[in-house]
Amino acid sequence: MRHAIYQMDIVPGNPEANRTKVKTWIEQTVSKNDIDIIVLPEMWTTGYTLADLNEVADEGEEPTCSFLQQLARENQVHIIAGSIANKRNGKIYNTAIVVNRNGEKVYTYDKIHLVPMLDEPTYLNGGEEKVRTFELDGIKMGLIICYDLRFPELTRSLAVSGAEVIYIVAEWPSARKDHWKNLQLARAIENQCFIISANRVGIFNNVEFCGLSLVINPWGDIRTLGSENHEETIVDNIDLQKVREARKNVPIFESRVPELY
Numbered sequence: 001m002r003h004a005i006y007q008m009d010i011v012p013g014n015p016e017a018n019r020t021k022v023k024t025w026i027e028q029t030v031s032k033n034d035i036d037i038i039v040l041p042e043m044w045t046t047g048y049t050l051a052d053l054n055e056v057a058d059e060g061e062e063p064t065c066s067f068l069q070q071l072a073r074e075n076q077v078h079i080i081a082g083s084i085a086n087k088r089n090g091k092i093y094n095t096a097i098v099v100n101r102n103g104e105k106v107y108t109y110d111k112i113h114l115v116p117m118l119d120e121p122t123y124l125n126g127g128e129e130k131v132r133t134f135e136l137d138g139i140k141m142g143l144i145i146c147y148d149l150r151f152p153e154l155t156r157s158l159a160v161s162g163a164e165v166i167y168i169v170a171e172w173p174s175a176r177k178d179h180w181k182n183l184q185l186a187r188a189i190e191n192q193c194f195i196i197s198a199n200r201v202g203i204f205n206n207v208e209f210c211g212l213s214l215v216i217n218p219w220g221d222i223r224t225l226g227s228e229n230h231e232e233t234i235v236d237n238i239d240l241q242k243v244r245e246a247r248k249n250v251p252i253f254e255s256r257v258p259e260l261y
């Protein structure tokens with residue numbers, strides 16, 4: 001499964017400019033690299049322009065979802081479309097979208113854990129639905145958003161439900177870049193799955209975002225690591241057999257005793 005991660009810098013509060021950027025990048029990247037799955041970062045249509053979200057957020061995932069569906073069909077590629085600011089019934093959510101190469105929306109997820117350090121709870125609503133997996137090409141996958149990474153129960157629940165790949169889409173600040181890397185290593189090792197992350201770069205509101213997008217295998221080895229602070233395309237071809245090997249060598253899912261903790 002050949003992935004391309006867009007370690008993107010985001011134009012603040014300008015969805016049209018960011019959609020154009022993503023379209024150009026996908027068209028160039030897919031044709032050059034024979035890609036199966038594209039991965040985009042968190043809130044890539046607007047960035048963290050929280051006070052303006054009422055004006056620039058999508059409504060019921062539109063127009064971004066239709067844009068992604070067409071792009072997926074035209075380029076014959078699955079898109080883990082990061083997340084977008086998304087209005088529903090007068091509330092704004094941080095919503096992740098996944099579309100398959102036929103242009104079908106296969107998954108949406110509202111970020112459950114909102115970040116107090118970025119004032120997210122003042123402007124956004126947290127997701128209320130129980131997390132679940134989705135499938136692309138018959139492989140079970142999970143997706144979490146940024147701060148969700150700090151809650152191991154969430155990732156574990158996806159792995160117990162069969163996820164072999166877990167995506168993390170993020171706007172993670174440089175100030176806590178060691179946490180970003182180490183928490184992902186822990187999530188990969190403890191759940192024996194691939195962790196694939198897309199983090200933005202650039203500076204907004206005096207906050208610098210660290211890039212360092214990652215592909216980690218189920219043994220906890222870093223396969224690829226994005227640069228710090230630079231816009232970049234990260235390409236990696238993962239072998240799902242590695243999940244089965246890790247789970248056979250150290251059978252933690254058989255050893256768990258969840259009723260005792």
Ligand SMILES: O=C(O)CCC(=O)C(=O)O
Nearest residue numbers: 115146147171172173176
């Ligand atoms: O947990 C952190 O340190 C960063 C989280 C974050 O920036 C986010 O969820 O957008």
